[in-house]
Amino acid sequence: xxxEEIKKMDHKKKVRIGIIMGILCALYWGIWYVPGYAIYxxxxxxxxxxxxxxxxxxxxxxxxLQAVFLTGINAIACALxxxxxxxxLGKLGEMKRTVVQFRAASKYFLMAGLCGACAVSGTYLxxxxxxxxxxxxxGLLYPIIGTxxxxxxxxxxxxxxxxxxxxxxxxxxITLYSGSILSGGTAGTNTTLGLxxxxxxxxxxxxxxxxxxxxxxxxxPDVGLHLRFCFEAIFWVIVLVIIxxxxxxxxxTLGAILDPTTFLVVLLLGLSxxxxxxxxxxxxxxxxxxxxxAIGSLYAACAVIFLCIFCGPQGAxxxxxxxxxxxxxxxxxxxxxCLIGSFLLASEDxxxxxxxxxxxx
Amino acid sequence: xxxxxxxxxRILELLDSKGMRTEEIVFTxxxxxxxxxxxxxxxxxxxxxxxxxxxxxxxxGKSVIDEEGIFQKGKLxxxxxxxxxxxxxxxxxxxxxxx
Numbered sequence: 505x506x507x508e509e510i511k512k513m514d515h516k517k518k519v520r521i522g523i524i525m526g527i528l529c530a531l532y533w534g535i536w537y538v539p540g541y542a543i544y545x546x547x548x549x550x551x552x553x554x555x556x557x558x559x560x561x562x563x564x565x566x567x568x569l570q571a572v573f574l575t576g577i578n579a580i581a582c583a584l585x586x587x588x589x590x591x592x593l594g595k596l597g598e599m600k601r602t603v604v605q606f607r608a609a610s611k612y613f614l615m616a617g618l619c620g621a622c623a624v625s626g627t628y629l630x631x632x633x634x635x636x637x638x639x640x641x642x643g644l645l646y647p648i649i650g651t652x653x654x655x656x657x658x659x660x661x662x663x664x665x666x667x668x669x670x671x672x673x674x675x676x677x678i679t680l681y682s683g684s685i686l687s688g689g690t691a692g693t694n695t696t697l698g699l700x701x702x703x704x705x706x707x708x709x710x711x712x713x714x715x716x717x718x719x720x721x722x723x724x725p726d727v728g729l730h731l732r733f734c735f736e737a738i739f740w741v742i743v744l745v746i747i748x749x750x751x752x753x754x755x756x757t758l759g760a761i762l763d764p765t766t767f768l769v770v771l772l773l774g775l776s777x778x779x780x781x782x783x784x785x786x787x788x789x790x791x792x793x794x795x796x797x798a799i800g801s802l803y804a805a806c807a808v809i810f811l812c813i814f815c816g817p818q819g820a821x822x823x824x825x826x827x828x829x830x831x832x833x834x835x836x837x838x839x840x841x842c843l844i845g846s847f848l849l850a851s852e853d854x855x856x857x858x859x860x861x862x863x864x865x
Numbered sequence: 866x867x868x869x870x871x872x873x874x875r876i877l878e879l880l881d882s883k884g885m886r887t888e889e890i891v892f893t894x895x896x897x898x899x900x901x902x903x904x905x906x907x908x909x910x911x912x913x914x915x916x917x918x919x920x921x922x923x924x925x926g927k928s929v930i931d932e933e934g935i936f937q938k939g940k941l942x943x944x945x946x947x948x949x950x951x952x953x954x955x956x957x958x959x960x961x962x963x964x
Contacts, residue, residue, distance in 0.1 A: 507928050507929065507930060507941065510928075510930065510940075510941055511928055511941065514941065518915060518919065594900055594905070594906070597898070597899070597900055598871060598872065601869060601870055601871050602871045604963060605870060605871065605874075605961070605962060605963060606963075607961040607962075607963070608870075608874070608957075608958050608961040608962050608963075609871060720916075720920075721873075721917075721920040721922060721954065722871065722873045722874060722877075722922075722954065722958070723871055723873065724871065724872070724873075724913070727871075789916040789919050789920060790916070790919050857919075858918070858919070858925070859918060859919060859920075859921040860919055860920060860921060861920070861921030861950065
């Protein structure tokens with residue numbers, strides 16, 4: 505084999521690694537919904553809700569505070585899990601070198617952490633006040649913002665085939681949940697708060713991708729994402745302490761986290777979300793933010809599949825006898841469209857992706 | 866100046882002074898920082914160089930096959946130079962980096 509052939513093979517391998525990372529991100533993100541739903545069934549979270557409600561807060565305010573509490577626990581669990589991950593990879597030294605360079609590097613991860621905090625809490629609010637289906641669709645819109653910012657701000661190139669694949673993946677994701685929306689799944693308790701949550705999710709994740717993309721030009725993905733979770737965890741700890749200082753009993757049942765079942769669910773939340781982010785950030789340097797986010801949006805399809813496996817089709821898709829055809833049909837159609845989008849992206853010419861910046865092909 | 870900075874900062878700084886081949890970059894950095902002077906550490910540095918190429922901050926030049934096993938036998942040894950965008954990033958880093 506001559507040098508040029510090996511070079512071409514290396515370029516193909518690089519893009520393949522990016523695509524595998526994107527697919528793994530979608531798988532972990534999808535499976536995160538299983539502990540993410542299960543935690544609502546545990547007394548740990550229900551008690552927080554009851555305590556705040558009994559303190560005299562309205563139902564809406566209680567819902568918001570419960571979402572803040574859960575997002576904070578999720579971020580802390582991820583930050584702790586990633587210490588084991590980066591310790592195992594021998595990257596804690598690089599983490600120290602990165603965190604001290606605040607102006608040159610770690611400030612971007614602080615910004616990414618705040619955008620992520622906005623997105624995750626937003627998706628919980630959208631699910632709570634409107635519907636989980638609406639939350640998923642709102643979240644799926646984040647590649648539109650991410651792609652726009654990556655082209656305008658990061659100057660990353662996206663080929664025509666790349667744009668087409670992104671659009672097909674988005675249409676597939678929206679089709680997946682359109683059945684539940686059309687059959688009245690948006691009848692939530694507070695539409696305004698639900699819509700605000702949806703916008704927070706799309707804008708938050710889209711902006712996070714662009715900010716992280718900029719920082720990852722110069723930093724290690726594993727280290728960068730760990731810093732992002734550390735900053736997010738610190739942010740939520742400050743917010744939760746301020747809430748507790750106002751007399752709201754948000755920490756009263758925190759000790760219940762030591763219950764083995766609760767601890768296992770929180771650990772699974774941390775593991776699945778942390779690994780999802782590890783793969784998400786690792787896909788950006790090789791695929792670019794736009795393609796990385798588009799493949800990551802396959803999480804919608806993965807979430808449906810994992811929820812069907814663990815909760816049964818009816819529990820996952822929440823259909824009745826009347827709406828079964830519409831919901832199941834739209835889910836299957838969405839899955840097929842997502843597969844076509846993934847194929848378009850995976851079969852893109854790899855020689856055009858040696859560098860993510862430069863002339864458009 | 867950037868010996869104690871993240872690996873990618875240091876790679877850009879090294880390439881700003883002269884173009885270098887894969888093993889030159891890898892061996893220079895692996896000797897500078899603890900924990901990198903082994904096969905795994907060197908592979909991590911090579912991975913960072915590849916990510917910099919992908920980001921458009923470093924340009925790839927000619928490659929030869931590592932027949933003698935200087936770094937990784939049978940793999941490519943590639944010449945790298947800093948790109949114009951890489952120079953812009955490096956100038957910005959020089960103003961921001963804490964020594």
